[in-house]
Amino acid sequence: MARPTASPFRMGLVHLALVIYTLIALFPVFLTVINSFKDRSAIFRDPLGLPMPKSFSLVGYETVLKQGDFALYFQNSFIVTAVSIFFVLLFGAMAAFALSEYRFRGNTLMGLYLALGIMIPIRLGTVAILQGMVATGLVNTLTALILVYTAQGLPLAVFILNEFMRTVSDDLKNAGRIDGLSEYSIFFRLVLPLVRPAMATVAVFTMIPIWNDLWFPLILAPSDATKTITLGSQVFIGQFVTNWNAVLAALTLAIVPVLVLYMLFSRQLIRGITAGAVK
Amino acid sequence: MGSLKIQDIRKSFGHVDVLKGIDLEVEDGEFVIFVGPSGCGKSTLLRVIAGLEDATSGDILIDGKRVNNTPPAKRGIAMVFQTYALYPHLTVRDNMGLGLKQAGKPAAEIKERTAIASAMLSLDDYLERRPSELSGGQRQRVAIGRAIVREPELFLFDEPLSNLDAALRVNTRLEIARLHRQLKATMIYVTHDQVEAMTLADKIVVLNKGRIEQVGTPMELYNNPQTVFVAGFIGSPQMNLIDGGKLGDTAKTVGIRPEHIQVSAKEGTWKGSVIHVEHLGADTILYLQTEFGPLTVRLFGEHDYEVDGVLYATPDKGRTYRFDAEGKIVRS
Numbered sequence: 001m002a003r004p005t006a007s008p009f010r011m012g013l014v015h016l017a018l019v020i021y022t023l024i025a026l027f028p029v030f031l032t033v034i035n036s037f038k039d040r041s042a043i044f045r046d047p048l049g050l051p052m053p054k055s056f057s058l059v060g061y062e063t064v065l066k067q068g069d070f071a072l073y074f075q076n077s078f079i080v081t082a083v084s085i086f087f088v089l090l091f092g093a094m095a096a097f098a099l100s101e102y103r104f105r106g107n108t109l110m111g112l113y114l115a116l117g118i119m120i121p122i123r124l125g126t127v128a129i130l131q132g133m134v135a136t137g138l139v140n141t142l143t144a145l146i147l148v149y150t151a152q153g154l155p156l157a158v159f160i161l162n163e164f165m166r167t168v169s170d171d172l173k174n175a176g177r178i179d180g181l182s183e184y185s186i187f188f189r190l191v192l193p194l195v196r197p198a199m200a201t202v203a204v205f206t207m208i209p210i211w212n213d214l215w216f217p218l219i220l221a222p223s224d225a226t227k228t229i230t231l232g233s234q235v236f237i238g239q240f241v242t243n244w245n246a247v248l249a250a251l252t253l254a255i256v257p258v259l260v261l262y263m264l265f266s267r268q269l270i271r272g273i274t275a276g277a278v279k
Numbered sequence: 280m281g282s283l284k285i286q287d288i289r290k291s292f293g294h295v296d297v298l299k300g301i302d303l304e305v306e307d308g309e310f311v312i313f314v315g316p317s318g319c320g321k322s323t324l325l326r327v328i329a330g331l332e333d334a335t336s337g338d339i340l341i342d343g344k345r346v347n348n349t350p351p352a353k354r355g356i357a358m359v360f361q362t363y364a365l366y367p368h369l370t371v372r373d374n375m376g377l378g379l380k381q382a383g384k385p386a387a388e389i390k391e392r393t394a395i396a397s398a399m400l401s402l403d404d405y406l407e408r409r410p411s412e413l414s415g416g417q418r419q420r421v422a423i424g425r426a427i428v429r430e431p432e433l434f435l436f437d438e439p440l441s442n443l444d445a446a447l448r449v450n451t452r453l454e455i456a457r458l459h460r461q462l463k464a465t466m467i468y469v470t471h472d473q474v475e476a477m478t479l480a481d482k483i484v485v486l487n488k489g490r491i492e493q494v495g496t497p498m499e500l501y502n503n504p505q506t507v508f509v510a511g512f513i514g515s516p517q518m519n520l521i522d523g524g525k526l527g528d529t530a531k532t533v534g535i536r537p538e539h540i541q542v543s544a545k546e547g548t549w550k551g552s553v554i555h556v557e558h559l560g561a562d563t564i565l566y567l568q569t570e571f572g573p574l575t576v577r578l579f580g581e582h583d584y585e586v587d588g589v590l591y592a593t594p595d596k597g598r599t600y601r602f603d604a605e606g607k608i609v610r611s
Contacts, residue, residue: 171364171437174331179425180352180381193368 029255036060036248043244060245063236064253067246069224073232078257080142080228081210084149088206089199091150092157093165097187099158100165101173111162117155122148123215133220140223148216153206164198165191200265207265211258229254281342281355281432281465282307283328288337290323297323299489301337305467305482310459313469314476314512315486321469322437324486328467329358329435341432352381354433357426361438363418365410371397371421372406375428389428396427399458416447423455427462436468440475452478473513477501485509507606510534516564516575523601525571530601530609537564537577539598547591549574553584567592 034050035043042055049055064070099111122129129148130139138144168191176186192199217231233250236243283305290298297320305311313321326332328339330351339346346354357378365374375396376389397403400420410418419439426434436455440448456479459466470476476483477497485492485500485508493500493509504510510518516537523530541547542565551567551574558581565576565584574592584590601609 169362169364171360171362172366174326174329174351175358175360175364175366175425177331178329178351178356178358179378179429181377189368190366 032248033252033255036245036252038245040245043248057245060243060247060249061253063243063246064249067235069227070229070232070250070253072225073227073229074253074257076142076226077211077228077230077254080145080149081207081261083142083146084153084210085203085206087146087150088153088157089203092154092202093161093192093195093199094187095154095158096161096165097191099162111158115155115159117151118159122152126215126219130219138220140221140226142221142226144220145216145226145228148220149206149210149213153202153210156205157202160202161195161198164195168194203265204262207261208258211254283433283465283467284338284340284343285324285328286338286340288324288327288339289335290320290327290332291335297489298327298334301489301491303484303491303494305465308463308465310466310468310479310481311484312476312480312482313467313484313486314471314473315492316512317471319486320489321471321486325358325435325437325467325469328433329356330354352378355431356433356435357429357431358435358437359419359422359426359439361441363410363415363422363442365418365421365425367410370407370409371402371413371424374410374421375425378425378429392428392430393424396424399427399461400424400454415443416451419443419451420454423458427458432465434464434466436466438470439468440470440472455479473515477513483513485512487512503608504534504600505608507532507534507602510600510602516577518600519574521571521574528601531604532602532606534600534602535594535598537575538579539595540574540576541593541595542576542578542590543593544588544590547593549592551590551592553586553588553590556584556586565590 031047035047037051037057037060038049038055039057039059042049042051042057046055051057095114099107099114133139133144138147172190172194173186176190181189212230213228214230214234217226217228221227222231229250233247233254236246236250283303285301285303288298288301289296301324313324315321323332327334330346330349334347341354341356366377369377372393375393379389379392393406397406400423402417402420402424405413405417405421410421413421419442422439439455440451443451452475455466455468459479468475468479480497482494483497483500484494487508493505495503497513500509500513504513507520511520511534514536518534518536519540521533521535523533526533549569549571551569553565554568554573555566557564557566560581561579563578563580563582563584565578565582567574567576567590569592576592603609
């Protein structure tokens with residue numbers, strides 16, 4: 001809704017800037033998608049052209065699907081992402097609840113310690129992580145990836161959720177205590193529903209780096225049974241020949257699930273049920 | 280039954296002492312109000328009674344049983360909060376029934392008790408609504424209903440009217456008074472509004488800086504304040520507190536309520552000029568500047584006085600209070 005003071009001209013400029021930004025951001029995606037539907041010569045002859053009847057081809061998708069293991073790669077990516085998000089949200093929210101709700105010695109220090117991971121990239125510890133995974137026999141398992149991604153996502157989750165949980169009314173939690181709810185019920189039934197928009201934010205921020213990550217799958221789980229979709233797409237990129245049809249098709253397919261997950265979470269982002277809880 | 284006994288309760292947050300030794304007895308069926316300025320510890324005391332905060336030391340006895348280590352839900356209390364604190368995802372009916380459900384009561388009993396409470400507060404039409412679909416006054420009624428359903432020994436109210444507008448505040452105040460008569464339950468009520476305290480309470484507890492200043496019925500506090508603080512806190516407009524030295528009195532402070540001063544255009548004890556006049560219809564409030572400082576006078580009915588006019592004020596006999604250097608009353 002436009003504020004009454006904003007002139008149409010100003011609003012036009014604002015929208016123009018937004019449209020330009022959107023175009024720039026979407027252009028690579030657009031290019032990937034249109035070229036995935038063209039045959040090889042059309043990709044090189046006219047990379048910006050839309051797929052015409054003459055140049056239309058599904059050869060990329062055929063290659064990808066015939067490769068056979070792609071369903072499995074998708075499944076791997078999906079399991080790793082979903083389980084990691086679940087654990088990040090669960091443990092992140094629990095830690096944030098403890099930090100925001102209970103007074104104990106070292107509370108602030110603990111909060112800082114948990115947030116430290118935001119500033120220090122987890123990849124610095126790759127060698128140690130790999131050694132640890134080898135020692136525990138977790139190399140080439142999805143568990144290894146899930147553990148690493150959970151650790152990677154937790155600092156930001158704790159940080160954001162901690163701030164949000166401070167805004168949940170103390171009176172509401174105390175009302176629950178007087179009604180005989182346990183601390184767990186207060187956490188799961190009163191606090192979590194109220195910070196759902198924050199949870200969705202955390203989920204989106206956690207999900208995208210995990211889905212797109214190439215580093216840890218390559219190092220920790222490169223076996224055929226545990227490849228993720230991003231790693232799987234790399235088979236088409238060779239040192240001398242790259243099967244562009246297949247690469248673009250694989251990437252296009254990889255966008256779909258993440259888009260679906262994003263839409264699921266963004267619905268939550270918008271819907272807040274806090275209205276009427278307090279005041 | 281619902282008596283409460285508090286013995287030497289102290290509460291510190293780190294190095295800050297919020298409650299500095301509170302002793303209090305509340306008898307069954309009493310309506311007790313904790314009143315005091317913000318930061319005096321009244322809400323903390325209520326939370327300690329509820330079990331939401333642990334006391335640093337001291338004992339709390341409800342019906343003669345020590346409840347220091349009993350969780351809030353098992354103390355036989357119910358609490359109404361300033362911000363209503365309704366469960367946003369539950370309907371009015373479930374909001375009221377949750378406590379009983381947690382306590383494992385049969386569904387039929389929950390239904391019956393919810394029905395009684397909702398009839399008492401005329402909430403029948405709203406039982407299936409969620410808190411977000413109710414107005415502020417309705418929400419607070421639901422919060423009160425949630426307390427009634429639990430049939431507690433002790434009702435605790437934490438500034439329940441602060442979030443309501445003036446008209447609703449009066450209505451809800453009357454409703455709470457009616458409920459107290461109807462339920463004959465013990466109620467403890469926290470407020471910073473001395474009008475609420477005077478109108479509702481059987482017994483007022485005035486708190487200041489973590490200590491009890493005075494306990495008494497509203498009229499005892501009004502007529503026999505034991506300290507300067509109570510004298511200044513109870514009564515509106517505030518009691519005139521005048522430096523004793525300037526009046527040639529041996530007391531440190533002399534207090535006179537605005538309604539215990541008469542004015543005359545010709546003669547009187549003190550001479551003063553009118554600074555400001557407030558016409559409230561039933562009352563007229565005069566602000567005078569005298570040689571010993573400002574003086575507030577409350578006259579009943581309508582009066583016409585010009586600003587800057589000269590008036591003589593005379594205090595009613597036997598209605599002045601004298602306080603010593605420690606703020607304690609001096610019996611004359």
